Amino acid sequence: MPRAKVQRKSTSIDMTAMCDVSFLLLTFFILTATARQPDPLKITIPSSTYKIPVPDVDIAKLSIGHGKVFYEVAGQDVKMATLDKMAAQYKLEFTPTERKRFGVIQSFGVPIQSLKQYINLPDEAAREKSGLATGIPADSTNNQLADWILNSRQAVAELHSEAMRISIRGDAEEEYPTVKKIVDILQKQKINKFSLITSAEGGAQ
Amino acid sequence: MAELDTSSGGGKKGGKVRTKKANTKVDLTAMVDLAFLLITFFMLTTSLSKPIAMDIAKPDKNEKDDTNRLELRASQTMTILLGKNNKVAWYMGEAKTATPTIEGFTEVRQSILANKKKVADLYGNDPKKTLVVVIKPTSGATYKNFVDIMDELNIAQITAAPAIDDENILDAEIAVMKQNGIL
Numbered sequence: 518m519p520r521a522k523v524q525r526k527s528t529s530i531d532m533t534a535m536c537d538v539s540f541l542l543l544t545f546f547i548l549t550a551t552a553r554q555p556d557p558l559k560i561t562i563p564s565s566t567y568k569i570p571v572p573d574v575d576i577a578k579l580s581i582g583h584g585k586v587f588y589e590v591a592g593q594d595v596k597m598a599t600l601d602k603m604a605a606q607y608k609l610e611f612t613p614t615e616r617k618r619f620g621v622i623q624s625f626g627v628p629i630q631s632l633k634q635y636i637n638l639p640d641e642a643a644r645e646k647s648g649l650a651t652g653i654p655a656d657s658t659n660n661q662l663a664d665w666i667l668n669s670r671q672a673v674a675e676l677h678s679e680a681m682r683i684s685i686r687g688d689a690e691e692e693y694p695t696v697k698k699i700v701d702i703l704q705k706q707k708i709n710k711f712s713l714i715t716s717a718e719g720g721a722q
Numbered sequence: 723m724a725e726l727d728t729s730s731g732g733g734k735k736g737g738k739v740r741t742k743k744a745n746t747k748v749d750l751t752a753m754v755d756l757a758f759l760l761i762t763f764f765m766l767t768t769s770l771s772k773p774i775a776m777d778i779a780k781p782d783k784n785e786k787d788d789t790n791r792l793e794l795r796a797s798q799t800m801t802i803l804l805g806k807n808n809k810v811a812w813y814m815g816e817a818k819t820a821t822p823t824i825e826g827f828t829e830v831r832q833s834i835l836a837n838k839k840k841v842a843d844l845y846g847n848d849p850k851k852t853l854v855v856v857i858k859p860t861s862g863a864t865y866k867n868f869v870d871i872m873d874e875l876n877i878a879q880i881t882a883a884p885a886i887d888d889e890n891i892l893d894a895e896i897a898v899m900k901q902n903g904i905l
Contacts, residue, residue: 531749539757546764562773563869566877571775581865684775689866691806693859695870697888704783712775717871 532609557624557645558587563689571714575679576716577669579662580624581699582688585652586662587626590669590681596620599665599671603629606664611636626652629661655702663702670706683711776872780886798841800855802830802871803895805904806862817894824887824902827870834878854882858891862905 573591580587585676590596595622604611605630607623611619618636626638627649638644655662666683683703687696703711796815803811803822812831813820814837825833838853845851855875859868875884899905 529749532754536750536754536757539754539761543757543761545763546761546768550764550768563866565774565776565869565873567774567776567873569775569777571773639876686773687865687869688866689869691865692861693863693865693868693888694861696865697859700780701783704780707782709782710779712777713869713872714773715776715873717774718873 525572557641557650558582558585558626560688561688561690562686565713565715565716566718568717569712571712572682575673575677576682576684578624578684578686579699580626580686581691581696583691584695585626585650586655587624587628587650588653588662588665589624592672592673592676593620593702594676595669595672596622598676599669602668602672603664606668609633626650627655655698660702662699663706666703666708667706670712683708684714685711686714700715732752775868776871776876778886779883780792783889794854794856795851797844798851798854800834800837800853801895802857803856803891804857804859804863804867805899805902807904808864808867809897809902809904810867811899811902811904817892822863822895822898824904827867827874830871831878834874834880838878838880849881852882853880854885855880856885856887858895859886859888859898860891860899860905862899 558580558614560580575595576591578589578591580589589601597616600611600616600619603609609629609632611633615633615636619632622636623641625635626633628651631649635644635647638647638649644650653662653665654660670681673679685696685699700711703709767833800812800814801817805811805828808827809824810827811822811824812830812833813822823833834853834855841851843852857868896905
């Protein structure tokens with residue numbers, strides 16, 4: 518008796534459509550992902566259970582670590598406007614190219630006197646190697662940090678008619694007095710509210 | 723299915739010798755695997771790398787104007803002193819009469835919750851008279867300690883705004899902390 522033959526179907530599935538879709542998604546995610554900006558100051562930020570995301574605009578970021586302070590304002594236009602104000606205050610001259618270059622510099626920590634030299638270094642790696650980044654002076658006699666903050670607040674107010682927010686990125690192991698010194702500078706300018714940047718904490722009760 | 727049938731048609735029909743065509747079908751499974759792996763990676767990293775802000779308000783430091791001082795009841799005030807070696811000292815009420823408890827960060831959450839309950843019971847769950855926490859970071863504390871204690875308050879759902887006071891650390895407090903070796 519001839520056996521009834523069961524028609525076997527091929528188990529291979531056409532992957533072309535799936536491949537198309539997955540690569541489309543992949544492209545989307547790659548393009549929307551913002552590359553993590555390298556920070557010139559090596560910092561490990563403490564974690565917390567807070568869930569408020571940090572805004573991207575009209576914000577200044579103070580990085581505190583190893584006894585140094587680095588500063589960054591968000592936005593190219595604000596950065597350049599702040600530089601203009603600082604240059605006027607400290608009687609320095611910056612060429613239009615230097616202004617543009619400063620607009621794309623991330624966090625920096627150089628005294629204003631050596632800022633010109635710092636801007637003209639070719640890239641971030643060279644800037645880090647140069648040893649110019651000694652932190653922004655924040656003593657009572659030479660308080661450039663206070664001027665940077667004040668000038669960027671004015672720049673943000675003029676350009677975007679918005680109040681600038683201040684955020685602090687502190688190193689977890691930094692001693693409190695260093696942070697206090699910076700906070701005191703802020704409070705002198707009547708900034709009593711600021712955000713501490715933390716990383717998300719997993720498994721919080 | 724969109725597979726291309728490139729196998730030589732009906733075998734040796736017609737007796738013509740056909741050149742054997744190579745199969746153009748490529749196995750895409752591995753490629754799809756890889757693509758999905760990368761998708762997963764980018765999806766996770768985009769959402770996780772977003773930094774989080776903890777909003778802090780410090781009391782206004784206007785030396786000349788003493789009018790905006792807020793008086794607190796001793797019975798609803800918990801003072802937490804941050805010392806070195808990740809230790810805290812806390813006490814209820816006034817520094818003169820209270821005996822501070824030295825604790826680590828893991829135990830302080832229980833203490834905050836216990837004190838919160840105690841104050842709530844004392845005032846019959848009056849929403850206006852809840853526990854007020856005064857945080858006093860001393861020179862021995864690290865920045866992480868400060869963030870941690872603020873986080874503990876958030877976890878314990880302390881509704882009254884915490885007072886962050888790093889100016890007026892009392893002599894009695896310093897003495898106790900020195901005694902316990904956390905300053």
